[in-house]
Amino acid sequence: MNTKAAAGSWSPPLAQTHVGSSRQVKPGAGSRYLLITLALSFFSLLFVLPLLSIFAEALGKGWVLYLQALKDGETLAALRLTLTICIIAVPLNTLFGLAAAWAICKFSFRGKRLLISLIDLPLSVSPVVAGLIFVLLFGSHGWLGPWFIDHGMKIIFSVPGIALATIFISFPLVAREIIPLMETQGKDEEEAALILGASGFKTFWHVTLPNIRWALLHGVILCTARVLGEFGAVSVVSGHIRGVTNTLPLQVEILYNEYQFTAAYALASLFALTSLFTLVLKFIFKRRTQATARSVA
Amino acid sequence: MSTARKRKSVVPGFKLSFGFTLLYLSLIVLLPLMALIVKTAGLSWQGFWDTVTDAQVMASYRLSFGSALIAALVNVVFGLLMAWVLVRYDFPGRALVDGLIDLPFALPTAIAGLALTALYSQQGWIGRWLEPLGIQVAFTPLGVIVAMIFVGFPFVVRSVQPVLAELDKSLEEAASSLGASPLQNFLHVALPTVRPALLTGFAMAFARGIGEYGSVIFIAGNIPFVSEISPLLIVTKLEQFDYAGATAIALVLLLASFLMLLLINLIQYLAHPHLTEEASRS
Numbered sequence: 001m002n003t004k005a006a007a008g009s010w011s012p013p014l015a016q017t018h019v020g021s022s023r024q025v026k027p028g029a030g031s032r033y034l035l036i037t038l039a040l041s042f043f044s045l046l047f048v049l050p051l052l053s054i055f056a057e058a059l060g061k062g063w064v065l066y067l068q069a070l071k072d073g074e075t076l077a078a079l080r081l082t083l084t085i086c087i088i089a090v091p092l093n094t095l096f097g098l099a100a101a102w103a104i105c106k107f108s109f110r111g112k113r114l115l116i117s118l119i120d121l122p123l124s125v126s127p128v129v130a131g132l133i134f135v136l137l138f139g140s141h142g143w144l145g146p147w148f149i150d151h152g153m154k155i156i157f158s159v160p161g162i163a164l165a166t167i168f169i170s171f172p173l174v175a176r177e178i179i180p181l182m183e184t185q186g187k188d189e190e191e192a193a194l195i196l197g198a199s200g201f202k203t204f205w206h207v208t209l210p211n212i213r214w215a216l217l218h219g220v221i222l223c224t225a226r227v228l229g230e231f232g233a234v235s236v237v238s239g240h241i242r243g244v245t246n247t248l249p250l251q252v253e254i255l256y257n258e259y260q261f262t263a264a265y266a267l268a269s270l271f272a273l274t275s276l277f278t279l280v281l282k283f284i285f286k287r288r289t290q291a292t293a294r295s296v297a
Numbered sequence: 298m299s300t301a302r303k304r305k306s307v308v309p310g311f312k313l314s315f316g317f318t319l320l321y322l323s324l325i326v327l328l329p330l331m332a333l334i335v336k337t338a339g340l341s342w343q344g345f346w347d348t349v350t351d352a353q354v355m356a357s358y359r360l361s362f363g364s365a366l367i368a369a370l371v372n373v374v375f376g377l378l379m380a381w382v383l384v385r386y387d388f389p390g391r392a393l394v395d396g397l398i399d400l401p402f403a404l405p406t407a408i409a410g411l412a413l414t415a416l417y418s419q420q421g422w423i424g425r426w427l428e429p430l431g432i433q434v435a436f437t438p439l440g441v442i443v444a445m446i447f448v449g450f451p452f453v454v455r456s457v458q459p460v461l462a463e464l465d466k467s468l469e470e471a472a473s474s475l476g477a478s479p480l481q482n483f484l485h486v487a488l489p490t491v492r493p494a495l496l497t498g499f500a501m502a503f504a505r506g507i508g509e510y511g512s513v514i515f516i517a518g519n520i521p522f523v524s525e526i527s528p529l530l531i532v533t534k535l536e537q538f539d540y541a542g543a544t545a546i547a548l549v550l551l552l553a554s555f556l557m558l559l560l561i562n563l564i565q566y567l568a569h570p571h572l573t574e575e576a577s578r579s
């Protein structure tokens with residue numbers, strides 16, 4: 001957990017580097033600059049230039065077209081759907097993350113290792129397969145599909161299916177951020193509060209939650225980013241009904257396939273900005289989480 | 298220790314939190330995955346085998362697995378380099394670069410695909426320089442590899458970085474005081490220590506590449522037998538209402554990712570057997 005601390009304190013004080021440079025372990029200045037240049041070139045080709053090219057494509061035809069693209073009716077409908085899914089999926093996965101972390105970190109039981117592996121499972125399933133399993137379950141030829149359709153509930157090609165597939169894809173993202181921190185914190189503080197007479201809920205609210213808040217926020221931001229941007233899984237269950245079951249990433253694909261490149265890249269640029277904002281928040285929350293973990297250790 | 302553990306804990310809420318965890322896990326993850334396995338069991342063995350060994354499907358495996366393997370290998374080299382540079386050297390903008398490494402986790406895959414396509418197409422900033430050299434990236438298998446490198450990169454960096462940061466510096470100092478060159482130091486001291494983390498990163502990047510869809514389909518061009526990945530075949534079969542075919546290919550991909558998961562756990566177990574054991578006992 002305290003990797004950042006170690007990383008930060010690695011470089012020795014300036015004076016020391018100068019004195020010791022001739023007999024220090026580190027490679028000479030030449031190889032140092034070569035390695036930094038190589039790493040940063042690779043990084044620019046892979047990360048920086050693609051980001052910049054999104055904005056170049058989006059703004060290449062001027063601001064008027066850019067703003068027009070964002071005000072399109074179908075695009076706004078897609079935005080509404082994406083936000084709806086976000087409001088359903090993120091709180092549920094957060095609640096799950098808290099419950100799973102509580103059960104795993106505060107108690108001992110058999111099969112804990114297996115439970116942790118199962119929680120991580122969705123991360124290694126292809127998004128397309130994730131979408132498919134819900135079609136197999138709830139589609140018209142599916143296991144439970146006919147029953148739901150008979151009872152007037154449409155799940156696949158509709159909002160519930162999109163929500164389910166998205167929840168699956170982002171399932172462990174909150175849990176796996178909280179569990180390591182809660183594990184290092186143990187349960188001494190909770191036990192003290194409970195012995196002093198606090199109720200279980202009060203203990204959770206006033207002792208546990210403040211302790212894990214940065215890790216929780218870190219998980220929530222990762223989960224939100226994934227939920228807002230999920231493409232493969234949603235693409236399989238959505239049915240692509242315009243203005244109804246198209247999420248924002250699917251709308252980008254439709255615009256692109258219809259050769260409305262400026263509009264597609266305009267939406268893409270919004271996603272790029274959101275992801276940069278996400279990274280800033282993530283950076284802050286991660287720092288705070290590491291500081292919390294250090295204060296325990 | 299063992300008596301302390303047997304003492305009944307005063308912390309409440311085990312039944313509630315454990316029950317909710319199991320219920321939610323079963324409903325969202327286990328039951329739907331079961332549906333896939335049951336559905337495949339409904340296929341005849343011959344039908345299943347014919348689907349998953351069809352020429353077009355085999356070509357898609359070669360592309361998906363081959364590209365994912367190459368991308369993961371590239372990421373091992375550059376991921377280790379990036380982690381090394383971030384941990385060992387201070388340079389202006391280091392924190393910024395460190396933060397941006399996670400971009401593939403924050404940027405929707407489809408958007409990454411669009412961005413890479415814009416960059417590597419014939420008119421793109423990079424594509425136009427490669428074009429005269431006869432190198433075409435967009436709409437070829439090379440584009441698939443580029444997209445997979447993009448999505449897999451942070452897995453290698455983030456698994457190697459903490460291990461490098463915690464590497465005991467005195468070991469390297471001892472080695473160099475005994476006359477080891479920087480390169481020898483790296484090969485014989487640093488590399489053996491980070492090897493398990495590097496393997497884990499490789500396996501994660503590889504697994505991610507196999508399943509990747511959003512970022513690949515834009516840049517791949519999706520030409521059957523040439524640049525058509527396996528996940529796309531699943532989507533195509535679903536669009537033709539060929540549920541059996543889609544399910545069969547999905548099962549192959551799922552088995553591949555389970556194998557990778559097993560491999561990752563095995564690597565971690567071999568690297569820190571005592572840690573895993575402790576975690577399972579605690």
